[in-house]
Each structure stands twice: as structure tokens, then as C-alpha cells.
Amino acid sequence: xxxxxxxxxxxxxxxxxxxxxxxxxxxxxxxxxxxxxxxxxxxxxxxxxxxxxxxxxxxxxxxxxxxxxxxxxxxxxxxxxxxxxxxxxxxxxxxxxxxxxxxxxxxxxxxxxxxxxxxxxxxxxxxxxxxxxxxxxxxxxxxxxxxxxxxxxxxxxxxxxxxxxxxxxxxxxxxxxxxxxxxxxxxxxxxxxxxxxxxxxxxxxxxxxxxxxxxxxxxxxxxxxxxxxxxxxxxxxxxxxxxxxxxxxxxxxxxxxxxxxxxxxxxxxxxxxxxxxxxxxxxxxxxxxxxxxxxxxxxxxxxxxxxxxxxxxxxxxxxxxxxxxxxxxxxxxxxxxxxxxxxxxxxxxxxxxxxxxxxxxxxxxxxxxxxxxxxxxxxx
Amino acid sequence: xxxxxxxxxxxxxxxxxxxxxxxxxxxxxxxxxxxxxxxxxxxxxxxxxxxxxxxxxxxxxxxxxxxxxxxxxxxxxxxxxxxxxxxxxxxxxxxxxxxxxxxxxxxxxxxxxxxxxxxxxxxxxxxxxxxxxxxxxxxxxxxxxxxxxxxxxxxxxxxxxx
Numbered sequence: 362x363x364x365x366x367x368x369x370x371x372x373x374x375x376x377x378x379x380x381x382x383x384x385x386x387x388x389x390x391x392x393x394x395x396x397x398x399x400x401x402x403x404x405x406x407x408x409x410x411x412x413x414x415x416x417x418x419x420x421x422x423x424x425x426x427x428x429x430x431x432x433x434x435x436x437x438x439x440x441x442x443x444x445x446x447x448x449x450x451x452x453x454x455x456x457x458x459x460x461x462x463x464x465x466x467x468x469x470x471x472x473x474x475x476x477x478x479x480x481x482x483x484x485x486x487x488x489x490x491x492x493x494x495x496x497x498x499x500x501x502x503x504x505x506x507x508x509x510x511x512x513x514x515x516x517x518x519x520x521x522x523x524x525x526x527x528x529x530x531x532x533x534x535x536x537x538x539x540x541x542x543x544x545x546x547x548x549x550x551x552x553x554x555x556x557x558x559x560x561x562x563x564x565x566x567x568x569x570x571x572x573x574x575x576x577x578x579x580x581x582x583x584x585x586x587x588x589x590x591x592x593x594x595x596x597x598x599x600x601x602x603x604x605x606x607x608x609x610x611x612x613x614x615x616x617x618x619x620x621x622x623x624x625x626x627x628x629x630x631x632x633x634x635x636x637x638x639x640x641x642x643x644x645x646x647x648x649x650x651x652x653x654x655x656x657x658x659x660x661x662x663x664x665x666x667x668x669x670x671x672x673x674x675x676x677x678x679x680x681x682x683x684x685x686x687x688x689x690x691x692x693x694x695x696x697x698x699x700x701x702x703x704x705x706x707x708x709x710x711x712x713x714x715x716x717x718x719x720x721x722x723x724x725x726x727x728x729x730x731x732x733x734x735x736x737x738x739x740x741x
Numbered sequence: 742x743x744x745x746x747x748x749x750x751x752x753x754x755x756x757x758x759x760x761x762x763x764x765x766x767x768x769x770x771x772x773x774x775x776x777x778x779x780x781x782x783x784x785x786x787x788x789x790x791x792x793x794x795x796x797x798x799x800x801x802x803x804x805x806x807x808x809x810x811x812x813x814x815x816x817x818x819x820x821x822x823x824x825x826x827x828x829x830x831x832x833x834x835x836x837x838x839x840x841x842x843x844x845x846x847x848x849x850x851x852x853x854x855x856x857x858x859x860x861x862x863x864x865x866x867x868x869x870x871x872x873x874x875x876x877x878x879x880x881x882x883x884x885x886x887x888x889x890x891x892x893x894x895x896x897x898x899x900x901x902x903x
Contacts, residue, residue, distance in 0.1 A: 412785070429839075432846045443788060443847060450789045460786060462760075462779045464767075 393640055394470045399529045400630050401456040401466055402657070403623035406528065408449035408460060409660035410578070410616040410623075413725045414501070415442035418613040421719045422507040438500060441493050448490050452627070455483055469644035477635055484631050487624065494624060498596055501617050505600060508614070509716055512607045513698045514538040515691060516571040517580035518553065520658050526588045526622055527581070528658045535569055536584050538607055543570065547656045550665045554682050566690040567682070573690035576662025577724060578615035579606060593622035609695055610723045616660075647674065661685055661725050685726040695720055743775040744790050744798045745889045748837070750782055751868060755810075755861030758874050759801040762885060765878050775889050784840045791844055795852040797893040800837060801885055804858030811873045813859045813881060815888055853893045857885050 416428050419438070425431055431439050450460050455475050457463030465472045475483075515538065522531030533545040533553055545553045556565045568574065582589075586597065586604040597603070597618045602611060652669035662684025669677040699720060703713045745766065747759035766777045780786055790798060806814060818841055837856070844851050859881060862871040 416785070429843065429846075432843070440847065446785070447789055450786060459778065461781045461783055 393642055395529070396630055396634075397456060397471055397474070398466060400627055401453060401463065402529050402659075403627040403630075404449050404453035404456060404460075406658075406660050407620055407623045407627075408446065408453060409725075410620045411442060411445045411449060413660075413722075414497075414613055414616055414620070415439070415445075417722050417725075418719075419500075419504065421715070421722065422504040441496060445490060445493055445497070448486055451486060452483060455479055467644065469646065470642050472644075474639050474641060477639055480631050480635050480639075484628070484635065487628055487631070490624075494621060497617065497620065498599060501600060501614065505614070508608075508610050509719065510608070511610060511695075511699055511702065511720075513609070513695055514571075515607050515609070515694075516569060516574040517583040517605070518569065518574050518576055518687070519581040519584040519663055520656060521584055526585050526590070526593075526626075528623075530657070533656060533663065534584050535574065536605060537570060538605055540605060542584070547665075548654050550654055550656060550667075550682070554665065554687065556682065562689070564689055565682075565686055566693075567687045568690055573694045574687070575609065575691045575724075576684040576687045577612050578619050578660070579609065579612040580662060581658060582606070582615040582618060589618065589622055590625050592625045593618050596621040609691075609720060612723045612725065616725070650674070652678075659684060662687060685724075688724045688726065692721060692724055742790075742792075742794055743796050743889050743893075744778050745775050745885055746778045746780050746787065746790070746798055746800045748780045748782065748784060748800060748802045752866060754863055754865045754867050754869055755859075755871050755874055756803045756864045757868075757870055758803050758859050758861070758881070761870060761875075762801050762878060762881050765882050766886070769882070771882060771886060775886070784837055787837070787840050788844055788847075788849055791849045791851055793850045795850070797889060798852055798854045799857060799885060799889040799892075800854065801857045801859070801881070802837070803861040803864065804856070806858055806860055808860040810860050810862035810871070811877050813857055813884065815855055815857050815892070818854055818856060855888060855892060857881075857888065 415438070419442075420427055420431060423431065423435070425434075428439060428442075453460040453463070456465065458465035458472070465474075516535055518533065518535045520527035520531035521534035521544065524530075533547060533550060535543045535545070535553060553569045554567045555569060556567050559566060566573070574580075582597070582602065583605045586594070589597065597614075600614050600617060602614045602618060606615075650670050650672045652667070654665065654667040656663055656665050658664070664684055665680070665682040667678075667680040669679070671677055696717065699716065700713075703716060708716070745763070747761075747763035749759040750756045751760060760779055760781060763777045763779045766772055771777075778790065787798070787800075804814075806812075808814065818838055841851060841854065859874065862873045
């Protein structure tokens, strides 16, 4: 799993693999470990969203081929993006050991813990980043008019929790464009993913109540926006994002809202740890063996892992359904609706290609795919 | 600080050699006097290790150099032109040369950087590693650590050498 395809998913994968086993009651994990994992997931979400918003979406919206020309034209914006990336790197490294393939989050707990002093230093760095967050909102507000107007009725699937805006844990929830919601237990994840193959692709597709569904920041927002922190709700309002939004290009805006959410939620967690102190919990050991499924939210959407272990601790089977795959069918359906719209607008080939590439990028698939996804051939 | 950085892709067979080398160093407890970093394809994160105090970054990656599969070579970024086809900056697939250019544009303190290129036997969309490369991982680790630690000597230490 991972490599060029999913550095961010690997953080979630490490967290989820550990938690999948907990779900199957193989490992008992203390509440503090859960909170630390939430902190790690927020760092991952923050880092990935900053990367996508600034380095992939912003050049599109500014009409630049990449971030390189922006160094000359928007140097302070690029410098701000790198400062935010640096913050999330230090934040994720402190909790997870390193940002890619984290080493500290292990089955049964954490291999080592940050000290209160280190958390205080992190807190200072986070507070120093507040002006950059404020400026990020202003930048995205300024770019918002360039976000293409396109809407297609879509089903959105994300985790949902009664405890708050779900990122780490919860049940599976689907919401339709009319607001109709349906919950599923994580153990029943196959009932709402319904993987299938098509002759045109080597990748698996998924569908549930409609012919396709979307996962990701916009799916989370559409399912759970009422549970956002006030700061994130305010950010959404300032950016014109309202639930239920069916414009896939607005996924980038939803990511900005989640940057604010992850920042403030993490600051509260860090404050709590500083106040209470760090409690060292020994790693929990396996108590029994069997099969278990877990679901968590990663930057690109809901991620499912399922594993089966025998009494010797050997893995007998595994099944992972990643968000990029879950979005394949929805991207295809978006294409089928968008191309006729572009033809109707009499868009030239360059504009069509850009709008289609932007659509793929809006889903924030692995960056190799988002950069090299399309080879458009026009047949007249 | 010195960094030994593995880049590559677990899903692309021998392109994973840099990452597997970092795994090996961690498993064998060889990380002494330097930090072993798994960067995967997220080359943009290399910027996070470019600080005034950074003495040397050694990047391990697969590289098609026209040598026999499994052979390796150390070279400087400025010695080569990338073979990868890129359009602008692809942060995930990560053309390191582009990242270095970006770092200089953004006035990062770019430390001495060396690349350890390992000739792949095959690069394909599959998890795994060829036996040719897998059998030489201890040798690669020894060479990489030696190069990371001793090939770039700070000026003040160099002056103390006999």
C-alpha cells in the first residue's frame, strides 16, 4: 500500500490497521491513544489539504501550469503554503514519528509519546500560524469566482459520529441530494460499497443508493457540516459553501474548511494534553484472534480495511477499499454530464481539457493520477 | 544533521528499492548519527529537511543509468538530467531536480545533496522487488551509510584531519 500512490493514506492506513484489529477485539486501546491518533489524523488531513489547495488547485484557478510560475507572481502565497506544510510536517512527525509511513502509531497504542514541553512548542507554532490560516481563507475567497459552475445530483458517503465532525471513528453514512440519510455499521461496509468491475478499467468501481457516490472532504461536509466547530462553520460561510453542495469542484473549498476544523480541533486536544499531562500507556497485547473491519476518514475520503488473523498471529486475509477507487465511478459520471455542458458552451479544446483535468484534480486523487490523468483526444 | 532519504514507489517493483533500504536500516537498528527518512513519492517534503544545520542529504532511488541491474552509483543532482517525463511540478511522483530548483527559488538553504542511484532490473505496476536487488540490500545499506556519514565533511572538521 502506498508509495507514490498514497503517502497520506499510509498515515491513515497505519492508524486504521491498528484500529481494525481493535474493532475485532484483538487489541485494547486506551482512550488517550485514540485521542493521539485523532491528533495524528488531523495533522495528516491538514498537510494533505494544504498540498492540494495550494499546489494543485491554486495553479489551476490562477491559470498557471504548475506552482513554479507562481513563485515569481505570487511569491508570498507560495511561501505561506510552505510554512503551513512545514507546520503539518512537524505536527505529524511529533505525534507519528514521521509524516510518511509513521512509526509511532502501532497496534495496541503508541511506541513513544511526545513530552508536554514538545506539545507546548507545537502549540506555539500552531498559534503562530493563525495569520497564515486567515490569509489562506482570503486567498481562496479571491479565487472562488474561478471555480467552475457545475452541479450533478450525487450521493455522498462519509463517517458519521454523534461525538463531532467524524474523521477518526463512527458509522458509515450516506446522504442523497434531497438530504435523505442512511446509516450502516462499519462491519457492513460491503453493503454500501458494492464493488464491481467494468470492461473499460482495471480498477474496481463502487456504488450504493445511486449509480455512483463520492467520498472526500465534500462528502464529509455534506454529511456532517452541522457538527463543524464554529470557526470552520464561519470559514464555510465566508467561502459560500453550504450543504448539500453537489458541485464536485467545491471539494477544494470543503478541504479549506477542514483545514480550519483540523487546526482548531487539534489545538483543543493539545491544550487538553498540556493541562492533563502525558500518560504513558503500555502497548496492549492481543487477547484473541479473528476477523475485523475498520473505517476511517483520510483526506481523500472514507477508507475501509478488513483483516483476519489466526491464533499464531498470521494474517489470513485482508481487504482494503480506498477512497480514490470509490470516486472512480463518480468521476466518470461527472465526465458524462460535464462534456455535453462544455460542448453546449462551445468551449474550445484547451478549455475543455483544463476543465476535465480540474475535475479529476478536485477529487484529489493520488497526485500522480491528478497530474497525468488525462490524455484527451478530440474526435470530430 | 545528516539524512539518508529513500524515495520511490512500493507499487512499482524495483522502484521501491529506496524505501526498502530505509526499512532495512530501521529493522537492523543501523540509524546512528543520521536519520533515515522514508519520503515515498512525496518529494516536496524534502524541503522540510533543508536547514542551515543540515550537513548532507543522501537520496536513494532507482535510476536507469544503463548499468547492469543491481549496480549502483553516487552522483550529484547537477550531474544528471532527469529521465522522468514531467509536466511542471508533480509533488507526488516527485522529480527531485525540480524540487531542488524550487528550493533554490524559495531561498531554502540547500545542503550538499548526493543521489545513490540503483539500476533497476524491472519497473512495473506490481508490489515486490526483483531478487537481483533484494539480495544486495545489506550491501546497499553499508555503502549508503558510509557515503551519508563520511563523503561530506564539514570544513571545520576537515581542517582537523591529519
